[in-house]
Amino acid sequence: MNARLDHTPAGVFRCALGVSYNGSSYQGWQSQASGLTVQDKLEKALALFTDLPSVTTLCAGRTDAGVHGLMQVVHFDVPLQRETMAWMRGTNRYLPDDIAVQWARDVPTSFHARGSAQSRRYAYVLLESPVRPSVDAGKVGWVFRPMQLEPMQKAAQTLLGEHDFSSFRASQCQAHSPIKHLLRAEVSRRGAYWRFEFEASAFLHHMIRNIMGCLIAIGTGQRPTGWMAEVLEARSRDAAAPTFSPDGLYFLGPTYDAAFGLPDRTPGFDWLP
Incomplete structure (x- = not known):
């Protein structure tokens, strides 16, 4: 991730990800005891990539079983830095083929994937x-x-x-x-x-x-x-x-204030008939 933003507490870094997924094989977004949700797969991949015990994500909008996502947005806090491209490639290495991180961005701690969505x-x-x-x-x-x-x-x-x-x-x-x-x-x-x-x-x-x-x-x-x-x-x-x-x-994705500098859409947004 890039150098720490001035308004992020020392030692804590907030990152936002744009995630796409085919929801056919999953029991929705939200984590469940079965571990068969998109959130479970993403958090497991993030933990493996960061070598942390766990990484907790918060999403813009939970989707049901069988529902797909073209730009689910999540944020998480971690006590380490990575380049944005590293977050994408490193996390995707541990994800199944039907889930992919499309982009990553540094965001201030004032950003909340759900609460900041307009x-x-x-x-x-x-x-x-x-x-x-x-x-x-x-x-x-x-x-x-x-x-x-x-x-x-x-x-x-x-x-x-x-x-x-x-x-x-x-x-x-x-x-x-x-x-x-x-x-x-x-x-x-x-x-x-x-x-x-x-x-x-x-x-x-x-x-x-x-x-x-x-x-x-x-x-x-x-x-x-x-x-x-x-x-x-x-x-x-x-x-x-x-x-x-x-x-x-x-789920085509949320919209945010342009000041956060997040993509408005992700690759694949317009492929649908």
């Missing part, structure tokens, strides 16, 4: 086909019925702004409040693939997957466009569609 971005990639996915199995969601673009676009716009999103909240959600501010909700299509993109101050547990269930019901004509507003207003999980598959969900 917004978070997700994309859901969906295959519309009478035949299930094969080559991209686990990397896209799937719907076999034809869908219409305009009804889904109109329904998505209903959700913009600050609302109580209780209708889209999992029962095990630990968020203090169901009120979130949805900044962007876009729907587009390229060939047989649909891309849904969302940006918000923060998201509730399963919020996007529950919204996806409703959008697909509308897009396939099973529900009218106005149903989305009714679901939102109901503030009840019972009013919404079933939770949709995690396969096509990607």
Whole structure:
């Protein structure tokens, strides 16, 4: 890492990493006793590289089992220095092939991967086909019925702004409040693939997957466009569609104040259909 920043306590160095991963083989991000999470694999790799007993990371946003990450951001404190390129190459040496550190940066102790995030971005990639996915199995969601673009676009716009999103909240959600501010909700299509993109101050547990269930019901004509507003207003999980598959969900990453000097996106951000 580069020379210690003046506002970092002597002997303590804070580093931020941008991490990408295929979540298909993992039980989500957050560490579990099984050790089969992305956080577990990353922290084990960091400990091996630094030769420390343990390294504890804090992330920008936890992802569920099967959900992928293109730019998960974490920070950690360690009592040693490394060049930023060394953090990338050294940590990747001990990571499995489906997890990779994309970048590393020195950050002040005032930086917090979760607390400093101004917004978070997700994309859901969906295959519309009478035949299930094969080559991209686990990397896209799937719907076999034809869908219409305009009804889904109109329904998505209903959700913009600050609302109580209780209708889209999992029962095990630990968020203090169901009120979130949805900044962007876009729907587009390229060939047989649909891309849904969302940006918000923060998201509730399963919020996007529950919204996806409703959008697909509308897009396939099973529900009218106005149903989305009714679901939102109901503030009840019972009013919404079933939770949709995690396969096509990607955490695109958080946004931060430019003063921190962190990348806005990471390699692979735009490869999705």
